[in-house]
Amino acid sequence: MKMWSGRFREPLDPEFGRWQRSFPFDRCLLSYELEASRAHAHALEQTGILSSQELLEIERGLVEIGERAESSPSFLDDGEAEDVHHFVEKELVALIGDTGYKLHSGRSRNEQIATDLRLYIRASIDQIQALIADWLSAFLVRAEKAGDAAMPAYTHTQRAEPVLVAHWLLAYVEMFLRDSERLADCRVRLNLCPLGSGAVAGATVVVDRGALAADLGFDAPTANSMDATSDRDFALEFVQALSILAVHLSRWAEEMMLFSTQEYGFVALPEAYSTGSSAMPQKKNADLLELTRAKAARLLGCSTALLVAVKGLPLAYNKDLQETQEPVFDSARTVISLLPLVTSWMKQVEFDFNRMQQAAKSGYMNAWAAATYLVERGVPSRLAHEAVGNAVKVSIERGCELKDLPLADLRSIHSAFEESVYQALTLDAVLKIHNVEGGTAPEQVKRAIQRAEHRISLLRGDVHAHA
Numbered sequence: 078m079k080m081w082s083g084r085f086r087e088p089l090d091p092e093f094g095r096w097q098r099s100f101p102f103d104r105c106l107l108s109y110e111l112e113a114s115r116a117h118a119h120a121l122e123q124t125g126i127l128s129s130q131e132l133l134e135i136e137r138g139l140v141e142i143g144e145r146a147e148s149s150p151s152f153l154d155d156g157e158a159e160d161v162h163h164f165v166e167k168e169l170v171a172l173i174g175d176t177g178y179k180l181h182s183g184r185s186r187n188e189q190i191a192t193d194l195r196l197y198i199r200a201s202i203d204q205i206q207a208l209i210a211d212w213l214s215a216f217l218v219r220a221e222k223a224g225d226a227a228m229p230a231y232t233h234t235q236r237a238e239p240v241l242v243a244h245w246l247l248a249y250v251e252m253f254l255r256d257s258e259r260l261a262d263c264r265v266r267l268n269l270c271p272l273g274s275g276a277v278a279g280a281t282v283v284v285d286r287g288a289l290a291a292d293l294g295f296d297a298p299t300a301n302s303m304d305a306t307s308d309r310d311f312a313l314e315f316v317q318a319l320s321i322l323a324v325h326l327s328r329w330a331e332e333m334m335l336f337s338t339q340e341y342g343f344v345a346l347p348e349a350y351s352t353g354s355s356a357m358p359q360k361k362n363a364d365l366l367e368l369t370r371a372k373a374a375r376l377l378g379c380s381t382a383l384l385v386a387v388k389g390l391p392l393a394y395n396k397d398l399q400e401t402q403e404p405v406f407d408s409a410r411t412v413i414s415l416l417p418l419v420t421s422w423m424k425q426v427e428f429d430f431n432r433m434q435q436a437a438k439s440g441y442m443n444a445w446a447a448a449t450y451l452v453e454r455g456v457p458s459r460l461a462h463e464a465v466g467n468a469v470k471v472s473i474e475r476g477c478e479l480k481d482l483p484l485a486d487l488r489s490i491h492s493a494f495e496e497s498v499y500q501a502l503t504l505d506a507v508l509k510i511h512n513v514e515g516g517t518a519p520e521q522v523k524r525a526i527q528r529a530e531h532r533i534s535l536l537r538g539d540v541h542a543h544a
Contacts, residue, residue, distance in 0.1 A: 160190075192293075195271070205260060210540065252328075309398060320376045351365070
């Protein structure tokens with residue numbers, strides 16, 4: 078029996094009936110639907126709609142539905158259920174009789190799906206946060222093992238200045254910590270309970286909405302029934318946060334691919350996450366990295382689909398909102414499946430520290446240090462910049478590095494150059510000169526690793542608090 082069929086004289090067109098069903102994809106919400114239904118049943122018992130015996134029957138039925146779904150996936154192969162709400166009602170009535178119909182007293186599927194989605198996204202955020210913590214820990218382990226190894230940093234994809242390898246890795250830690258913070262912020266905003274909102278104007282049974290919210294771990298009830306049943310901001314925020322996370326993963330993958338080429342040679346691809354060519358026997362292809370890069374496009378597509386789906390909707394609920402579910406599910410599943418793989422990749426990748434170190438010593442990346450040397454001797458910054466630029470030009474013409482220019486040549490460019498300039502041009506000196514918070518000086522990087530460890534520990538604490 079349909080949940081709405083009493084008013085209709087003709088049955089649905091069979092093809093349309095199949096086409097408009099959401100159960101093939103929203104059945105992933107079953108556990109949350111059962112959880113919310115249990116809470117609603119308790120609220121109905123408090124109002125007298127359900128007797129204590131009926132509450133026990135309904136609870137028993139809901140538990141059995143969950144257990145059957147867990148033990149036998151084919152149990153969910155229901156060709157009649159319109160959606161997860163209809164499925165639960167059908168199965169509940171089959172188990173306990175007409176008492177199962179009483180569960181829907183005072184509520185609407187509009188509030189049910191709004192609640193289920195919030196529960197689903199909240200649980201997904203908690204799972205993703207735990208995976209992000211593991212991902213970040215992999216970076217920290219590699220940063221600590223890198224020690225004082227250096228590499229070139231790039232701007233405009235051209236060698237710019239040397240940095241510690243650990244400093245480079247910590248840049249990604251900061252990037253993904255921001256992703257974690259966005260998800261935490263989204264979790265706070267979504268953690269309000271729509272139950273009791275009814276279809277649009279509020280429940281017709283006076284339930285204790287505060288108790289309902291607390292029962293399901295929400296911070297409070299939603300404030301307006303029309304907004305509660307039609308709001309999908311929390312879904313937009315969630316998928317947009319995942320889209321930014323995916324863009325960051327794509328940037329990481331792109332850089333690792335570049336650094337794994339023979340032209341760079343900084344990274345050796347883990348064979349467990351690479352494939353070969355069916356034509357060229359020598360090839361080792363960065364398949365995990367390439368697919369990671371492509372997943373960003375997928376999530377950006379999901380985000381766009383959500384935005385467009387809701388952009389012109391009048392209040393309150395419209396069935397257009399059914400189309401917002403699959404982008405949410407797909408985005409969550411994509412990120413949850415991807416993060417463990419990239420984490421394992423990061424644990425297994427090999428860095429060629431010798432090659433990175435040698436690259437950090439060439440390409441005139443100590444030029445700014447040379448200009449700083451002059452500034453410290455009273456030369457105005459712009460004039461120091463000009464002088465070192467001239468020294469670089471001479472070095473290029475002679476095919477040597479700045480450190481190889483004789484002092485007489487340097488002094489002919491600017492008289493402030495002294496013998497001590499050669500010490501200022503060494504790799505260690507160039508690294509140490511960036512001795513500010515957030516800089517690549519070794520002492521600063523050690524402190525940065527400690528701060529990152531603390532922040533990741535706090536993230537894990539939040540995850541455990543929500544478990």
